[in-house]
Amino acid sequence: MKILQAQLAVSSSKDEVFQAVDEVCQQAVKEDASLLALPEMFCCPYETDKFPVYAEKEGGDVWTRCSELAKKYNIYLSAGSVPELGEAGEVYNTAYVFDRQGNQIAKHRKMHLFDIDIKGGQYFKESDTLTAGKDITVFDTEFGTMGLCICYDFRFPELARLMVLKGAKVILVPAAFNTTTGPRHWELMFRAQAMFNQCFVIGTSSAQNLADTYHSWGHSIVADPWGKVISQMDEKEGCQIVDLDLAEADRVRQQLPLLKHRRTDLYTLEEK
């Protein structure tokens, strides 16, 4: 299963962004990729006060463009994340996934909001304008079951484990770490979640632009079920293609049966 990750530049123009997405779709088809992964907030500046401005309902313009591209290019599209307008006017950080026919097959609303205040480093409070989701998201594809969460969600071992217990062998993570947390934790977090859960992890980030107020770390990454980095980008705009053999997750779980060895007689981890 080939995936293409597009580390897109953030732009305030939807048309500009979708021009770029169309181009990477063409590249994905050319490279025979089955899934295209986009970054967190790929068509909205990563600024809390912009989320309500750019928010659209499910089925809105951005959603429709994504669905149409998936169908047009006959490709699974993990459409990064976008600000979603809820029924009561609330705003979510939402990730959609479309199948090759353009049907929405997964939707995840970021359930852990990124509120951080590091001394001498990053200040950011998503909760200023966003509402948190409340569902754990896994979905089926022709390649197997996948999990889906967004950036800060992936810092919580409980969520990754629950997705894996629901069958995920691949976890898709549209994300945008910054230049404070990126060098400290980005690669470590992806490798660790892959190792503990013996699954593939796919972290797709926006590209870094020092003219933006939020400096994305970039470094889109794929790690395998041993926790080894298969491929990682730098901070610049671009793409990478990675070929995954999902049966490797089964082989690793057989040789080192971590999931089987969990002491579920002594502790329980459950979705409420």
Place this chain on the structure above:
Amino acid sequence: MKILQAQLAVSSSKDEVFQAVDEVCQQAVKEDASLLALPEMFCCPYETDKFPVYAEKEGGDVWTRCSELAKKYNIYLSAGSVPELGEAGEVYNTAYVFDRQGNQIAKHRKMHLFDIDIKGGQYFKESDTLTAGKDITVFDTEFGTMGLCICYDFRFPELARLMVLKGAKVILVPAAFNTTTGPRHWELMFRAQAMFNQCFVIGTSSAQNLADTYHSWGHSIVADPWGKVISQMDEKEGCQIVDLDLAEADRVRQQLPLLKHRRTDLYTLEEK
């Protein structure tokens, strides 16, 4: 709080081992260390058929020697782990901790047994001769609350998290990875558990001896609540001293409030 980790050579002679432990106790006192940490199975060859042979009841000879050394040198002693003989003749992989007066203040029986069969790599089945423990272990010291587990236990995010939720700001892990899993996962696992749980982690391994049947990875390690390695040894016999500021755990948890941001309304992790 200064700790001294002793990466001891495995020996089949108890007297030889305790001669070495006495020497590191003296070094610890000289260096003003408050805690001495020893490796997993520090006075028994790491071979499943040796565990029943070397097993002693709590309060037996090895236990008494450890207690006496802690008292004699007025030091906290995390006495690695030893094969413990249970009431019904069963054998555990057990870690004891003694306070400065030689009182046992913690006891952990390895609760995840290491049964592994890696293609072209390591085969080892602790469950051939060992019985698994069933308790999560934290204990109080003059420096704060600490957690205690053994080697393979630390591969389970559930256990580390539960120790931290019970107050641990330091987790002691007597361990002995091997030359298959060591290079792949040793440092990654310690850094990751420290990062996810925002605590200090202290992994103390036996030294590598290629004449042994089990080739220990060594590399005794300390990582801080940011997931950064403070100090790591190579595979050879020796010691390292690390100075910890436990208040750093509180500072990290304040700046990046991962523990507070857990969605306990959506998932639960509990000790049974």
